[in-house]
Amino acid sequence: MTLPGPIDPPARLLMGPGPISAYPSVLRAMSAPLVGQYDPFMTQAMAETQQLYREVWATGNDATLLIDGTSRAGIEAAIVSLVRPGDRVLVPVFGRFGHLLAEIAERALAEVHTIETAWGQVFTPSAIEEAIVRVKPTLLALVQGDTSTTMNQPLDEIGAICARHGVLFYSDATASLGGNPFEADAWGLDAATAGLQKCLGGPSGSAPITLSPRAVEVVRSRSRVEAGIREEGDAAASDFVRSNYFDLGMILDYWGPRRLNHHTEATSMLYAARECARVLLGEGRDAVIARHRLAGDAMLAGVEALGLTVFGDVAHKMANVVAVEIPEGVPGDVARAALLDDFGIEIGTSFGPLHGRVWRIGTMGYNARKDAVLTTLAALESVLRRFGAAVPVGGGVEAARDVFAGAPA
Structure with missing residues (x-):
């Protein structure tokens, strides 16, 4: 038997519904x-x-x-x-x-x-x-x-x-x-x-x-x-x-x-x-909740600016995850795989009646932060364009950046 090498996982930015980057x-x-x-x-x-x-x-x-x-x-x-x-x-x-x-x-x-x-x-x-x-x-x-x-x-x-x-x-x-x-x-x-x-x-x-x-x-x-x-x-x-x-x-x-x-x-x-x-x-319970709300609001603004349809009652959406309808003509699982292979970013699909119909994008824990949100939106825009979706250049990143810019100091 040839022994495998030591554990050496690839670098990933886990932006799905969980688990997330610790x-x-x-x-x-x-x-x-x-x-x-x-x-x-x-x-x-x-x-x-x-x-x-x-x-x-x-x-x-x-x-x-x-x-x-x-x-x-x-x-x-x-x-x-x-x-x-x-x-x-x-x-x-x-x-x-x-x-x-x-x-x-x-x-x-x-x-x-x-x-x-x-x-x-x-x-x-x-x-x-x-x-x-x-x-x-x-x-x-x-x-x-x-x-x-x-x-x-x-x-x-x-x-x-x-x-x-x-x-x-x-x-x-x-x-x-x-x-x-x-x-x-x-x-x-x-x-x-x-x-x-x-x-x-x-x-x-x-x-x-x-x-x-x-x-x-x-x-x-x-x-x-x-x-x-x-x-x-x-x-x-x-x-x-x-x-x-x-x-x-x-x-x-x-x-x-x-x-x-x-x-x-x-x-x-x-x-x-x-x-x-x-x-x-240490950060403060209310401050962490506010950080999740800010990152979630920025991701929501970003996916909407890319022209994606948000699933469900947005008024009752969790702060830390958003579901978006996969655009017509875009192969959902293939696009998710491209996001992982090319950018090292993981997002999720869903279960039951929503499987293959939506992507779920998380902003939680360590990844509820500006750079993670903007990087994910830039990569998602690139993948969507590759599979034929008409998306505005830089639209998602700019919309999310505006949300972060408008947050209280």
């Missing part, structure tokens, strides 16, 4: 030396990370920590730990990732009810409340930002609706946290999860999660250890979390003061998650 300091943090999982340094780093993410989530929740795994690991941990078999779960679906929440809830043996709206739209609070009254769910599971459609579902009124009807409120903020407002306590969230690979500016592989005291109470009520359940045949065993790895009760004990063994912490990913939050809070 902050350089996050990559440096991941190369720090490993320590044992009960080393005092590790325990301190875990405690620091918890406090940092309380600030990121805007919460006072003690139960704020990381799930080792991609953002989907966080979603699954939240749902399987909060939902008992037979519980009713309501999922408003406005894109691919609403369907994912419904699937995970079904695997947790919930009675899943969905409501749907057209891709490119969001739900009104009244529509969600009407469904809650009709379904009477135990849990409402709602995506905030769905990158498949680029829509940002308003959450600020939903928590109060859930509280009125005694419903737990969970949101998947994988694509939105750090680049769009998120107020876990003020909005009445019982649980929320995210990932590092979008606006937080890190690699995929760690899932920040926060749980309200009410959610913790539900999680604790399902603990096999505290109830003395040892075998599946024991009474009420079906109430208990079927997963070992994603049992939040056990994970809370691992992150808590008792530091009970559950799994070996993914040390390098902990370092990455800590640095993502440290960078965000």
